[in-house]
Amino acid sequence: MNQDMAEPILQMDKTSKSFGGVQALRDVSFDVFPGDVLGIIGPNGSGKTTIVNCITGFVKPTSGRVYFKGEDITGRQPHKVADLGVTRTFQIMRPYYSLPAYKNLVIPLFSPRAKRTGGWRGGGRLGNRQTIAIDILEEIGFERDSYIPFKKTSTLPTGYLKRLELARCLALKPEIIICDEVFSGLSMSEIASMVPLIQRLQDEGITIVMIEHRLRELFQVANRVMVLNFGQKLTEGTPTEVMADEKVKEAYFGSEEVEEVMIYA
Amino acid sequence: MSTQKLRKERIDRGIKVRSDGLYALMSLRELSYLTLPRFVLIAGMLSLPFLMPDMYWQRVISIVCIYAILALSFDFLAHYVGLVSLGGAFFIGTGGYVAGILNSYYGIPPVLTVPLAAIIGGAICTLMLLPCLPLKGVYFAIVTLMYPLFMARIIEAFDLFGGTDGLAGIDSFSSAFAEQYLVICTVLIFLFGLRRFVTTDMGLIFTAVMDNDQAVKASGINITKYKALAVFIASSAGCMAGACLTHIYMWSGISQFALDFSILPIAATVIGGAGTLAGPVLGCFILVPVSELLRDFGTLRIVFYASVLVGFILFRSDGIMVFMQRKYEQFERWTKI
Numbered sequence: 001m002n003q004d005m006a007e008p009i010l011q012m013d014k015t016s017k018s019f020g021g022v023q024a025l026r027d028v029s030f031d032v033f034p035g036d037v038l039g040i041i042g043p044n045g046s047g048k049t050t051i052v053n054c055i056t057g058f059v060k061p062t063s064g065r066v067y068f069k070g071e072d073i074t075g076r077q078p079h080k081v082a083d084l085g086v087t088r089t090f091q092i093m094r095p096y097y098s099l100p101a102y103k104n105l106v107i108p109l110f111s112p113r114a115k116r117t118g119g120w121r122g123g124g125r126l127g128n129r130q131t132i133a134i135d136i137l138e139e140i141g142f143e144r145d146s147y148i149p150f151k152k153t154s155t156l157p158t159g160y161l162k163r164l165e166l167a168r169c170l171a172l173k174p175e176i177i178i179c180d181e182v183f184s185g186l187s188m189s190e191i192a193s194m195v196p197l198i199q200r201l202q203d204e205g206i207t208i209v210m211i212e213h214r215l216r217e218l219f220q221v222a223n224r225v226m227v228l229n230f231g232q233k234l235t236e237g238t239p240t241e242v243m244a245d246e247k248v249k250e251a252y253f254g255s256e257e258v259e260e261v262m263i264y265a
Numbered sequence: 266m267s268t269q270k271l272r273k274e275r276i277d278r279g280i281k282v283r284s285d286g287l288y289a290l291m292s293l294r295e296l297s298y299l300t301l302p303r304f305v306l307i308a309g310m311l312s313l314p315f316l317m318p319d320m321y322w323q324r325v326i327s328i329v330c331i332y333a334i335l336a337l338s339f340d341f342l343a344h345y346v347g348l349v350s351l352g353g354a355f356f357i358g359t360g361g362y363v364a365g366i367l368n369s370y371y372g373i374p375p376v377l378t379v380p381l382a383a384i385i386g387g388a389i390c391t392l393m394l395l396p397c398l399p400l401k402g403v404y405f406a407i408v409t410l411m412y413p414l415f416m417a418r419i420i421e422a423f424d425l426f427g428g429t430d431g432l433a434g435i436d437s438f439s440s441a442f443a444e445q446y447l448v449i450c451t452v453l454i455f456l457f458g459l460r461r462f463v464t465t466d467m468g469l470i471f472t473a474v475m476d477n478d479q480a481v482k483a484s485g486i487n488i489t490k491y492k493a494l495a496v497f498i499a500s501s502a503g504c505m506a507g508a509c510l511t512h513i514y515m516w517s518g519i520s521q522f523a524l525d526f527s528i529l530p531i532a533a534t535v536i537g538g539a540g541t542l543a544g545p546v547l548g549c550f551i552l553v554p555v556s557e558l559l560r561d562f563g564t565l566r567i568v569f570y571a572s573v574l575v576g577f578i579l580f581r582s583d584g585i586m587v588f589m590q591r592k593y594e595q596f597e598r599w600t601k602i
Contacts (some may be wrong), residue, residue, distance in 0.1 A: 056483065082485035090483070096476040099469065106466050107473045108484035129466055172485055 007070065009034045009207055010055065010086070010176055015064030017050050017231075024050040026231045027064070032176070037198070037208045039218045039239070042228030043252060048211045049091060051228075052178050056088045057081040068176075083113045085175035089165035089182060091211075097154040101142065104153055104164055105133035108171035117173040133171070140167050140197060159190040166197070176207045183214040191217055219243075227251065270602040281594045302593065306543070307453060314445045323441055327513055329553045330448035331357075334506040336530035336537070336545030337455050338499035344540035345463050346495040347475030349402060351527045352394070352409035356503025357510060358416055358522035360386040364508035365432040365517030375438055375512045379447070382508035387501025391493055394500070398492045401478075410527065417522035431518020438512055448509050452546060455502050460542050462498075471495055529553075536577045538584025547586055 008031035017025040024047045032038050040048050053059040055066055057078040066074045073081055082088075096104050109119055109129040118126050120136055137149045140163050148160065156164070162182050169177045179198075183191050191214065198221045202208055212218040218225070219239040227234040227242060229251040235242060242248055284295040317323045335353045342348045364382040367373045373381070397408045419425070426432055438444040462468050470491050473481050481488050511517040530545065533552050538544030555573065559566040581588060 058479070058482075077487075078479075078482035079485050079487045082483055087485075088483055090480070094477045094480040094483075096473045096480065098476055099472060103469055104473075106469050107481060107486065110466050110470055111485035113485045168480065168484060 006033045006035075008032060008067075009036075009069055010209070011065075011067040012051070012055065013065040013067065015051075015054055015061045015066065017047075017054055017059060017061050024231050025054065025061070028228070028231070028233050029064075030226055030233065030236065032207060032209060034207055035202070035205060036224060037202050037210060037222045039222035039225040040209065040211045040228060041213070041215065041218065041225060041242075042234070045230075046228040047231040048228055049180055050231075052088055052180050052209075052211065055081070055178060056086060079111075082172060083111070085113065085172065086178070087169035087172050087174040087176065088178040089162075089169060089180055091180040091184070093158070093161040093165055095153045095156075095161055095164050097152075099153060100150050101153050101156060101160070101164060102130060102133040102137055102149040105136055105167055105171050106130060108168050109133060111172060113172050120170040120173055136167050136171055137164075140170065141193065158185045159187070159194075162186060162190075162194070163197075166201075170201075174206060176209065177201065178209045178211075180211050181213065182210070183212060183217055195220055271599045272602050273597050274600045275591070275595045275597050277595050310449050310453060311446075313449065314442060320441070323445060324513075325554060325557050326445055327448050327509070329549050330445075330452045331506045331510050331513075332526075332529055332533065332553055333452045333546040333549040334448075334455055334502050335526060336533040336549050337452070337459060337542060338502040339530045340534050340539065340542055340545045341459050341463070342495060342499045343534070345468070345475065346471045346492065347401070348398075348492065348495065349406040350409045350496075350499065351406050351531070352390070352412055352500070353503060353528075353530050354413035354522050354524055354526035355409065355416065356386070356390055356500045357507035357526045358413055358519075359390055359500075360504025360507025361511040361517040361521040362420075362426060362432075362507075363389070363504065364511045365435050366426060368435045368512075369432050375436055379505060379508045379512070383501040383505035386504025386507065387497050390500035390504065391497040394496050395493060398489055398496070410524075413522040413524065413527065417519040420519050427518070429519060431516055431520075433516050435511055435515045435517065437515045444509075444513060448506075451505060451509070456542060456546055459498075463542075532574055534584075535582075536574070536584060538586030538588075541584065541586040541590075544584045544586030548584070551585075 010032040012028055012030050014027045014029050015025055016023070016027055028047070028051065030038075040051065042048055050059065054061045057073070057076050057080070060075040064074070065072055068084055068086055073084065073086070096107070106129045108114055109126065109132060115126055119132050126132065134144065134149045138144045142148045142160065142163065148156070153161070153164070166177070166179070166182065183194060186194065195217055198208065198210070202221070210218060210222060222239060224236065225239050225242045226236045227245070227248050234247050234251055235245050237245075280295060280298050283291070284299050290296070313326050314323060317326060335357065338356065339350060339353060342350045360382045363386045364378040367378045367381055368375065393412065394409070397405060400408060421429055438447065463471065470481065470486065474488050474491055478488050507521060510521065529552060530549070533548030534545040535548070536551060537546065537548030556566065556570055559569050562569065
């Protein structure tokens, strides 16, 4: 929160990424401080997901560096980045469809990091993974009484799958969660129940980076917002500053009378 | 023509429901319902050497079991790890040659060569397949199909280990009995071991790698390590089968890299039921003896054999095992719609 006090936990330094002739990112730099909720917004195709992929090692940046707690993690393999506690969710959910929901969490709980840290709540000790998995799921909103944790993942509605994505990160006892559009595809009431969850994670000291299109809900939780357009950083600031920025309005709507639209967005 | 429409309804048998979970401990009837299929399989396999009339059919048993181990390893890799491997012949050949070399060059007795071949052969196969592990689906299948061809040609070209003549004069097992029980027990151990293993937490990782490898990476798990482990398990099973084959025929040669060893296990898996582990074993017990019985027909054998396969794929594509399991656990009745 207090940017003068703290060292940035995550730093992106002049990172570029091009896929063939398409330049997805162009010299993007930003810092994330411990306890932050940083929102990244931008029109479709502006390179938001590429940022996530560059940080978590799913793609290698063409140039530039990524630092986690001052350590260079550029181009490290995804599992090594996750092992440091930099976790992500996927925009298109990637659960293990053939397993019941709670067994989805056995996999992150089996990772070296979870063994070291003991999972989300664990103090370094890991008990029965399936029991812990059900506890984590219940805590993030799977109703144990209606046997939802035991249902096959392929039968669950989107809202639960999004939570399952978050739960996979939490099982690793993360330092940072990078949420790639956790609100998209959810109904209004599902989003409404998701917002307190994000706030709770923030209270627990987890740094959160949120990529989002749902601006209204994002601005409820984010303390800083970065705007991307065509792979370039447009601006960065508090939600109110960003809302007022002319460049942002132009990037999103290309017109002037946008104020009402943004309010109803 | 009747306009009345009927639908087949399947309902779990009462005893199946009663034997789920802890309730199975309530009575002997439920307990025996659960253990009967396993008991029939184990008792049936162990009594096979006594039931077979002559030496010829006893030898067939051994060959069936060798194919069954291969089919198990194929089913495990394909349906629990997601690596479709056509490398059965590669595993058999490597295991066969390792056992042959250990026995004829170093004089190690079969009791030791079989487990050693499983470990050394498994390590060799895993190391050689290591570069192919990032591949998926049909690409992995093609590469694994190349390996046995490649190995056979290398041995031929460089005249290694006896070249095209192979290694002759390898010790056989001490008796036909020992030979049969070794392969039968190996099948049973691998079958029940793998069935248990795939439900453990580590086994779940393999299923997860098959379902969605990106998510496993994002969970901080090195998928290459687990894929290599799975290949090691499967290939050491195959190599063990190959070592048994070498000692049964007292010979190891490049015909152990024949593609039969890659193809037949897949056919057996299709017939028996993919992803059931017990199914492929069952499939081998049908396919191999059928192919022996059809020997009298000469080359027509392949025609019959192929028709059986096509029939199964068309009419019972889920496999015998799945079919039998359904009959055992559920009853069917016609209901009006």
